Amino acid sequence: MFDFGILTNWIHTQLTSVMSEGLAIFLECVIIGVLLLLLYVIIAIIMIYMERKVCAAFQCRLGPTRVGPWGSVQVICDVFKMLTKEIITIRHSDKFLYNLAPYIVILASVMAFACIPISRGLEILDFNVGVLFFMAASSIGIVGILLAGWSSNSKYSLIGAMRSGAQMISYELSVGLSILTIVVLTDTMQFSEIVMRQADGWFIFKGHIPAVIAFVIYLIAGNAEVNRGPFDLPEAESELTAGYHTEYSGMHFGLFYVAEFVNLFIISSIAATIFLGGWMPLHIPGLDGFNAVMDAIPGFIWFFAKAFFIVWLLMWIKWTFPRLRIDQILTLEWKYLVPIGLLNLLLMVIVVVFKLHF
């Protein structure tokens, strides 16, 4: 498995040989920031294209086909269209908060995005409480959504924002519990360590029953976290026009839109990282020839394949089920997912204490 850490270390030593340490680190930060944003945009474009195609396939349609081969340039055209649109300021809105909200949402999303280990040595934010940081960073997005709803001075936005507040804060709990289940199994919160421990089998196999239950809970709660699928109450088109971003236009709307799709990718890639081994190839203990073949495939291909597979799973769920009512959403969370998650955590503790895992 190629270690990108060698490459980054080499760049670092080259830079420090011509300039001071502080300047080198500053320069590296700038480069990484730019690359991160670039990757962010590319992922967003791929995700929007994928969403259109997958959604079309589930509805027995073809999706975009006209612009470029198989409609592949369609999303790029849409991005340019969005960029040329006017940003309208609403007259009786709270101007400062109104303009700030989309940036808070995107900031939270980028910070969470930076936590994802893409390949060996390709981790941007990687420290011993990475999981905690990820949870904290991703929940800042709720503040942005609440601000957007509050400051745009529209009843639809406000109702949408309130719903998303209730929903996202509740489901945070289940996401946390299911990640915690895996943390119990690994006894580490560092993403790179979590991936390394899966070298002899992914956690969904190693942790068997509790891991599978945690995986399912994570998928449900994660879907609700990003306001998608059957849980898209905050932007229920049929009742709230567009929910919290009703009053936004141009690129400010675009930021919400992009953040929503990348959040979906982030949720999926975290699921891929903690349950399906992230960039770790499929290893079966004992079959050395097979493992060697699997190792030949680069880590980031494994990572993106797994992440997009989970994205596909979530899209499948989204385009299958009808939207829930707000009371049904809260019932599902507080009466089903949280108790099951807690019991599952207990089960995992028993499994770990009695060494019943592989």
Add this chain to the structure above:
Amino acid sequence: MINYIKGLFKGLWSLLVGLKVTFREFFTRKITEQYPENRSTLKMNERFCGELTMPHDENGNNRCIACGLCQMACPNGSIRITSEMVTDPDTGKQKKHLVKYEYDLGSCMFCHLCVNACPHHAIEFSTGFEHAVFTRSKLIKTLNKQ
């Protein structure tokens, strides 16, 4: 408690059934028509309502007796019939004869009331759908052959 667990598994089961349906749909042949490209091979559904036509047999005769029922049935006034009285040379009786059957595609709402009203099945809907023209007057069509 027992109801809670039963409800949980029943709910899960119904969700899985739903997922199965959409999973199958994901792989079925897509029904989207790539219209301008497949124009030569495109087959419309039989019951598609394109525009009103009056079929003629090989001698150029239609079955219309100019009774005017279709004109009266049409809620939009899209049909205008001009008729004349002619004397039948064999029997010497007076008989109505259709001169002009005008149909305004622009104000038709494809409700089929005219087709249902006709006692002689003289009119029917075709599946042609390429109706775009440059002037409104071109939408007023004369259906019978003179």
